[in-house]
Amino acid sequence: MDQLLGFFLYFLSLLTVGGIYALLALGLNVQWGFAGLFNVGIAGFAAVGAYTYALLTTDVSPFHMGGLGLPLAIGAIAAMLLSGAIAGVIGVICIRLRADYLAIATIGIAEIIKLFLKNQTELTNGPRGINKIPRAWEHFTEERFYTSAPMSWISDAAGWQAFFDSLPRWWWQPMFTLTILLVIFGVYILLERARLSPWGRMMTAIRENEHAAQAAGKDVTRRRIEAFILGAVIMGMAGALFAQHLRLIDPTNTFDPAKMTFLVWVMLIAGGSGNNRGAILGAFLIWTIWSGSELVINTSIEIIANYQDMFDVGVLRTRAGYLRMLLIGILLQFILQRYPSGILPESRPAAIGKQ
Amino acid sequence: MWASFGFEFVNFYFIPGLVLGCIYALGAIGITLTFGILRFANFAHGEVMMTGAYFTWTISTLAGLWLGWSLHPLVAAIPAIFAAIGILMLIDRYFYKPFRNAPTIMVVMASFGMMLVVRSTVQFIWGPNQLTFVKGIDKPNEAVRQFTADLDLMILVPNKHFWIMAGTVIIMLCFTYLLERTRIGKAMRAVSDSPDLARVTGIDVEAVVRATWVVGGFCAVAAGVFLAMDIQFLETTMGFRMLLPMFAAAILGGIGRPFGAVFGGLIIGLAEELSAYPWIGDAPFISPGYKTGVAFTIMIIMLIVRPSGLFKGRTF
Amino acid sequence: MRKIILSSIAALAMTSTAFAEVKIGNPMGLTGPIPDLVAPMAKAVDLAAKHVNEQGGLFAGGEKYTIVRADSACDPVAAVDAVTKLININLVSAIIGPVCSGSTIAQAESVSIPAGVVTLSVSASSPAISSMEKGTDLVFRTAASDAYQGIALAELTLAKGIKDIAVSYANDDYNAAIAGVFAKSFADKGGKVTANEAHEPSKASYRSEIATLGATSDNLALFAYYGSGGITVMRNALETTAFKNFIGADGMLSQEVIDQLGAENLTAVTFTTSASDDSTAAYGAWKSLADAAGVPAADPFVPNSYDAAFMMALAVEKAGSGDRDKIAASLRLIANAPGEVILPGEFAKAKKILAAGGDIHYVGAAGPQDFDENGDVAGRFSKSVVKDGAWSAELIK
The missing domain is CATH 3.40.50.2300 (Response regulator)
Structure with missing residues (x-):
């Protein structure tokens, strides 16, 4: 029984984290898949979203500035707006840089964002990060929420406490996962609309042949900046959800570009860039492999340890993490060479009408 | 306490900046060549530096164990260079070559994946712990100190820094000869300037690609070994930490311009060290916590203001 | 899959x-x-x-x-x-x-x-x-908690007769925190913190940081992990002979430090650690x-x-x-x-x-390991110096 419940909860956690990555991948798909903008600063935008959300919604804290205790939705909206605004500024300055240059510039910007969050200790608590970030649904069990409006209208503190005690410990977990899946669904519907709209077709045109689009009188720079901002808004949202899921964020390790940014890129390329469903599929698939591979590798090591004693597996145990990284690297090479356009390749909006 | 030295700016900011700059410069040569000739940003370049240093350590350790020789790192680096170039060729053959005619993103992703593969392989084989490269403390060279002190310009430079600076100058001279005087060097410059034109004039582009890996690999291993000589230990992330400043150096100098990359490397190295100099008052000009940001800021400003770099490199 | x-x-x-x-x-x-x-x-x-x-x-x-x-x-x-x-x-x-x-x-x-x-x-x-x-x-x-070790280290430093000190800490969650506690309690107890600067972990060179800090004091309080930059800071400081005394916390306490830098160079180094010494059973x-x-x-x-x-x-x-x-x-x-x-x-x-x-x-x-109501322990600290090529600990009473 415990084991079955455990599998269910682990499955929910795969959906939760995979879902957050799916949002990041959707955001990247707008930038890269639609507009051909090579953004390697994903972790930076996610960090902006996460920190905005955390500073606005946490309770007053001695460790960092504020803790304004605002409602969660306001925090998430502010996260999206600030991430979009920063993308707007970066876009105006950098958008005319082509592919590789934009990539290098965005890496640099993400690093500078990280350094800022790390060094502005009064604002962000520096490298130690912000904790006690409220998580959707679970936050209802926090005293400051159930003793204030609107929850206090329904019942008093003792009533709420009794109610929450009557629920199983994990009651909020399916709700939180469902919320994330709903957000993904909403973003997906919006992006599909955008992709099939004239705006989306114009994006494809600009990506495929910039000069032709320009000659046809399209404002290439403006469309590009729009796509960059839209992608960053979605990434900011994902950052806010990541902060909720982890409940602690720090600038150094949580938003490590070599891990987060890279993983999102692998997800998009594996799923199929330019295809929103591909981005979502890729995110869930790669996250499941990433998370599950630890179990598989550890199990294999234990099996080796049980069936032979020629050499000491202690070294294997402590270095298993690197084996996992190696595996992901090789998997990426395999996907790139075998499925260059991803598992679900892009279907052009213009071609859809003909099908 | 520096009043007694009087010459602290040169000794503690300028020379260390120059040494760091030499290492950046050698690394940036490979990056700028790959960028110019193969047209992609090679994220695995830092790992070549790191692997070369690990090979060098292994060779000198084995030589000590089996033969009882104590090799100078620069001697042990020679076989390491061949090993690293061999690995680069293999990586190119199996992981980069399939994407020669594909969109740039594919090969950039492939190089990012190779970065992970190479690093985690090294971490798996040698372990994540630091390895001692050269033990002890390298105090400033006494003869130079005495000599310059008599001239009232006391210069404090440890021997390892002489090796690094001299090594960089020698490699640069050989490299200049290669590019300016040899056939393959001229072909490399031609491909870098215009690959299509080079192809129609009958230049063997694949031979140029091989030469690029040889030269880039040579410089990368040299940079890795110099870095290891300076910090005197090895760690598996040492290459990756140098990667972004090296990109910055390559862009600053102009893509496809090896001499620009050297110049850019020196500028980035100096800028990083000098940013902490108390230019105004006693406190560091920029908090050392932001030191890594200096290179990125220079790089981004350069990209925006003058994407072709100081030496009019290629823009895509 | x-x-x-x-x-x-x-x-x-x-x-x-x-x-x-x-x-x-x-x-x-x-x-x-x-x-x-x-x-x-x-x-x-x-x-x-x-x-x-x-x-x-x-x-x-x-x-x-x-x-x-x-x-x-x-x-x-x-x-x-x-x-x-x-x-x-x-x-x-x-x-x-x-x-x-x-x-x-x-x-x-x-x-x-x-x-x-x-x-x-x-x-x-x-x-x-x-x-x-x-x-x-x-x-x-x-x-x-950092609070205890930072204070213990500040008291130890003053007891050694060090009145002014420059602080350099790696900008990570552990070292930034303990450096903050140390600097505050050192100043509160009558010492003078002449400079207090963060450094990025795992850089290739810290010479400029060392030079800037070295201009203010002969003593360095170093908070870093030996495995991510700490050894390089020590090495750069020793090469330039910028400091006479070094103190630090347990991130630096490892045989690795002695193996890499050489025991003969570490005669004026004292690190604290949250452990006991041979005098306790x-x-x-x-x-x-x-x-x-x-x-x-x-x-x-x-x-x-x-x-x-x-x-x-x-x-x-x-x-x-x-x-x-x-x-x-x-x-x-x-x-x-x-x-x-x-x-x-x-x-x-x-x-x-x-x-x-x-x-x-x-x-x-x-x-x-007696837990208080928060599940924390008070901790006992010892100071370590290099003796015969290895760290030798002594309980701080």
Whole structure:
């Protein structure tokens, strides 16, 4: 029984984290898949979203500035707006840089964002990060929420406490996962609309042949900046959800570009860039492999340890993490060479009408 | 306490900046060549530096164990260079070559994946712990100190820094000869300037690609070994930490311009060290916590203001 | 792919439930920024489990005390994922904590507290951990909060006759915090902090930082991990002969520092650590066990790791089963006075006393581990200097 419940909860956690990555991948798909903008600063935008959300919604804290205790939705909206605004500024300055240059510039910007969050200790608590970030649904069990409006209208503190005690410990977990899946669904519907709209077709045109689009009188720079901002808004949202899921964020390790940014890129390329469903599929698939591979590798090591004693597996145990990284690297090479356009390749909006 | 030295700016900011700059410069040569000739940003370049240093350590350790020789790192680096170039060729053959005619993103992703593969392989084989490269403390060279002190310009430079600076100058001279005087060097410059034109004039582009890996690999291993000589230990992330400043150096100098990359490397190295100099008052000009940001800021400003770099490199 | 993974997980679960054992999850930062510090800590945890199993295992039936290791990478994302798997797939009874404060807090707030599982951290020293829970009693640690060590170090520095000092700290969660406490209490107690600068970990050169700090004082307080830049800072400082005295905290305390820099260069270096010295029986017992097993006894947080794994075994023994809900209460009982004193390695003795219904009081390798109401320990600190090519510790009284 415990084991079955455990599998269910682990499955929910795969959906939760995979879902957050799916949002990041959707955001990247707008930038890269639609507009051909090579953004390697994903972790930076996610960090902006996460920190905005955390500073606005946490309770007053001695460790960092504020803790304004605002409602969660306001925090998430502010996260999206600030991430979009920063993308707007970066876009105006950098958008005319082509592919590789934009990539290098965005890496640099993400690093500078990280350094800022790390060094502005009064604002962000520096490298130690912000904790006690409220998580959707679970936050209802926090005293400051159930003793204030609107929850206090329904019942008093003792009533709420009794109610929450009557629920199983994990009651909020399916709700939180469902919320994330709903957000993904909403973003997906919006992006599909955008992709099939004239705006989306114009994006494809600009990506495929910039000069032709320009000659046809399209404002290439403006469309590009729009796509960059839209992608960053979605990434900011994902950052806010990541902060909720982890409940602690720090600038150094949580938003490590070599891990987060890279993983999102692998997800998009594996799923199929330019295809929103591909981005979502890729995110869930790669996250499941990433998370599950630890179990598989550890199990294999234990099996080796049980069936032979020629050499000491202690070294294997402590270095298993690197084996996992190696595996992901090789998997990426395999996907790139075998499925260059991803598992679900892009279907052009213009071609859809003909099908 | 520096009043007694009087010459602290040169000794503690300028020379260390120059040494760091030499290492950046050698690394940036490979990056700028790959960028110019193969047209992609090679994220695995830092790992070549790191692997070369690990090979060098292994060779000198084995030589000590089996033969009882104590090799100078620069001697042990020679076989390491061949090993690293061999690995680069293999990586190119199996992981980069399939994407020669594909969109740039594919090969950039492939190089990012190779970065992970190479690093985690090294971490798996040698372990994540630091390895001692050269033990002890390298105090400033006494003869130079005495000599310059008599001239009232006391210069404090440890021997390892002489090796690094001299090594960089020698490699640069050989490299200049290669590019300016040899056939393959001229072909490399031609491909870098215009690959299509080079192809129609009958230049063997694949031979140029091989030469690029040889030269880039040579410089990368040299940079890795110099870095290891300076910090005197090895760690598996040492290459990756140098990667972004090296990109910055390559862009600053102009893509496809090896001499620009050297110049850019020196500028980035100096800028990083000098940013902490108390230019105004006693406190560091920029908090050392932001030191890594200096290179990125220079790089981004350069990209925006003058994407072709100081030496009019290629823009895509 | 998911099918394959899930079925292999199921296979693992079935094979593992066949033995009578109590499983304890042990996420450690095996990869990430400080793998070299973590490797000996993991060895110490394994050593404690070995001692427990050699001395008859848990309970009357001699059940196996199993450590399930996972990689938390000092990264909140990895730690939350690893602990989710430990709690839900491996069904561990408790967690012996992740190494870094950030990943400890993240996994506790996100996974283990909501699931009602006890976390006993081995090295998380952030003050934020003390104020983390409300109404639950699920997070403990065997490492003292930064606040204590920073103050102890400040007092030690003043006692050595050092009146002014320059502070350089690596900008990471551990070192930034302890440097802050040190600088504040050093100034409060009448010393003068001439400069207090962060440095980025793992840079190739710190010469400019050293030069700027060296201009202000002859003494350097260095807070860094030896494995990510600390050795380079020391080396750059020694090369330029910028400083006469060095003090620092336990991130720098490793044989590796002596091996790389040479004992002859480290004559004016004193580092504190949250451990005891040979004058106490507990440390003596630990040192002989560790030396026999080839575990570096005095490395940072290695004794704390042993204590955590050993105390968890005692707590499970006291609770009488691997039931998650009972562990917190029994952890307090075995760790706090009163009771017969149990030293590191004395599992059989403890088991006998517990079976007879007696009380025990574990006094660990890193000092007494009496938990206060927040699950924190006061900590005992020793200062280490280089003697005969190795660190030699002496308890600060």
